[in-house]
Amino acid sequence: GAGVSQSPSNKVTEKGKDVELRCDPISGHTALYWYRQSLGQGLEFLIYFQGNSAPDKSGLPSDRFSAERTGGSVSTLTIQRTQQEDSAVYLCASSSQHYEQYFGPGTRLTVT
Amino acid sequence: KQEVTQIPAALSVPEGENLVLNCSFTDSAIYNLQWFRQDPGKGLTSLLLIQSSQREQTSGRLNASLDKSSGRSTLYIAASQPGDSATYLCAVKAGGANSKLTFGKGITLSVRP
Numbered sequence: 488g489a490g491v492s493q494s495p496s497n498k499v500t501e502k503g504k505d506v507e508l509r510c511d512p513i514s515g516h517t518a519l520y521w522y523r524q525s526l527g528q529g530l531e532f533l534i535y536f537q538g539n540s541a542p543d544k545s546g547l548p549s550d551r552f553s554a555e556r557t558g559g560s561v562s563t564l565t566i567q568r569t570q571q572e573d574s575a576v577y578l579c580a581s582s583s584q585h586y587e588q589y590f591g592p593g594t595r596l597t598v599t
Numbered sequence: 600k601q602e603v604t605q606i607p608a609a610l611s612v613p614e615g616e617n618l619v620l621n622c623s624f625t626d627s628a629i630y631n632l633q634w635f636r637q638d639p640g641k642g643l644t645s646l647l648l649i650q651s652s653q654r655e656q657t658s659g660r661l662n663a664s665l666d667k668s669s670g671r672s673t674l675y676i677a678a679s680q681p682g683d684s685a686t687y688l689c690a691v692k693a694g695g696a697n698s699k700l701t702f703g704k705g706i707t708l709s710v711r712p
Binding site: 491520522529530531532535543546578580586587588589590591592593 | 630631633635641642643644645648688690692698699700701702703704705
């Protein structure tokens, strides 16, 4: 079956604009994660959704970042008033009851 | 706070060599450990997953071991090939089955023909 998909694959935006990044998890996976990969910082956890439970937002770097997951499937990560330090690759992952996380190809965000 | 370390950051070996990639973590109370491969400009591909109750997992030329008490894991690659050139990331999961992964910064491997 299809893996995790993300769109867009690349996004260039001007400083101060809002952006939305989309993640389509593997069908049937109940858990969905967002991570960010920056040069020199490695992979950082942002937010995690599990079924109908309240999301774990402990990794969001500021209140400019938010995410939602509609209908237990597709998720959107929104960054408001983008800053240059937001430039990174944003990765989405999903997992099933077997707990192995499968990653999408990522969205490369460049803030100019 | 869990910290994951992978040293060295880069490694270059001739084709055919057997090699070991190391990963260490500070908190031994992990749920599982996963090794990933990342090619330039691409996402992560899961290689091996070791549950906390397991000591090792094997897939083809890859073997991963886990020693929870010492906070270490190794990824063994047999008979390395140029196609193995990539960045290898180690990640641990603590706090339950569906909690977040904490990643090391990865080891960039180059296998010379």
